[in-house]
Amino acid sequence: MNNKYLDQIIHDLKNPLSSILGLSDLLDKKCSATDQTSKEIIRRIHHHAIFSLKLVNDLLDLEFLNRKNFSIEKQPTDIEELAEKTINNHLLLAADRNIAIAKRIHKNFRLYLDSLRMEQILNNLLNNAIKYSPPGSKVVLHTDDYNGFFYFKITDNGPGLKKEDQIRIFEPFTKINHSSEEQCEGSGLGLSIVKKLVELMHGELFVESEENHGATFIIKLKMEAVE
Ligand SMILES: Nc1ncnc2c1ncn2[C@@H]1O[C@H](COP(=O)(O)OP(=O)(O)OP(=O)(O)O)[C@@H](O)[C@H]1O
Numbered sequence: 001m002n003n004k005y006l007d008q009i010i011h012d013l014k015n016p017l018s019s020i021l022g023l024s025d026l027l028d029k030k031c032s033a034t035d036q037t038s039k040e041i042i043r044r045i046h047h048h049a050i051f052s053l054k055l056v057n058d059l060l061d062l063e064f065l066n067r068k069n070f071s072i073e074k075q076p077t078d079i080e081e082l083a084e085k086t087i088n089n090h091l092l093l094a095a096d097r098n099i100a101i102a103k104r105i106h107k108n109f110r111l112y113l114d115s116l117r118m119e120q121i122l123n124n125l126l127n128n129a130i131k132y133s134p135p136g137s138k139v140v141l142h143t144d145d146y147n148g149f150f151y152f153k154i155t156d157n158g159p160g161l162k163k164e165d166q167i168r169i170f171e172p173f174t175k176i177n178h179s180s181e182e183q184c185e186g187s188g189l190g191l192s193i194v195k196k197l198v199e200l201m202h203g204e205l206f207v208e209s210e211e212n213h214g215a216t217f218i219i220k221l222k223m224e225a226v227e
C-alpha cells in the first residue's frame with residue numbers, strides 16, 4: 001500500500017483509540033466496585049487501548065523524525081533536572097517491578113541540548129532497563145565527560161544482549177526473546193526512535209553488553225557546555 005495512505009490510516013486511528021480510552025475510564029467510574037468481572041474487562045480494554053495508542057504515537061513520531069524539515073531545538077539544559085525528571089517519570093513502574101533506580105549525575109552543569117527530545121531518549125532507555133531487569137535489581141543512570149564529549153549511560157542487570165542482537169535491536173519492530181524472562185510488552189519501536197534522535201543530534205549510540213550480564217546503553221554527544 002502507498003505510504004501516504006498508510007500514514008493517513010495511522011493518523012486516523014488516533015481519535016477512535018483516544019475515545020476508547022476515555023470511554024473505558026467513564027465506564028470504570030460508573031461500574032460498581034463490587035462487580036469485579038466487569039472491572040477486570042474494563043481494565044483490559046483500557047490496557048489494550050493504551051498499548052495501541054502508544055504504537056500509533058510512536059509510528060507517527062518516527063515518521064515525523066524522518067521528515068526533511070525536522071530540526072533539533074537546543075536550549076540551555078540543567079543535566080541534573082533532566083535526569084530527575086526522567087527518573088520521576090519511572091518511579092511507579094520501578095516500584096511495581098521492585099527495581100531501585102540509582103543516579104550519578106553532574107551537578108550544577110548545563111549543556112545546550114534539545115531537552116524534550118533528550119528526555120524522550122532517556123525515557124525510552126530507562127523504560128527498557130526497568131522492563132527487562134529482574135525484580136529486586138538496580139538500574140543506574142549516570143553521566144560522564146571526557147575529551148570534549150558528554151555521555152549519558154543507563155546500566156541494568158537484566159538478561160543482556162548477544163553480540164548479533166546488539167545491532168538488530170535498533171531496527172524498527174525488533175524484539176528479542178530473552179529465554180529467562182517473562183515476555184515483556186512492547187512493539188519494538190522505542191530504540192529505533194532513540195537511534196534516529198541521537199543521529200539528528202549528531203551523536204552516537206552504543207550498547208555494551210554480554211548475554212546474562214546486563215547492558216549499558218550509552219549516548220555520546222559533542223559537549224556544548226553553557227558558560
Ligand atoms: N536493557 C535491555 N536489556 C535487554 N534487552 C533489551 C534492553 N533494551 C531493549 N532490549 C531488547 O531490544 C528490543 C527492542 O527494544 P525497543 O525499546 O525498541 O522495543 P520494546 O521495548 O520491545 O517496545 P517499545 O516500542 O515499547 O519500546 C526489546 O524488545 C528487547 O528485546
Ligand SMILES: [Mg+2]
Pocket residue numbers: 124127128186190191
Ligand atoms: Mg522499549
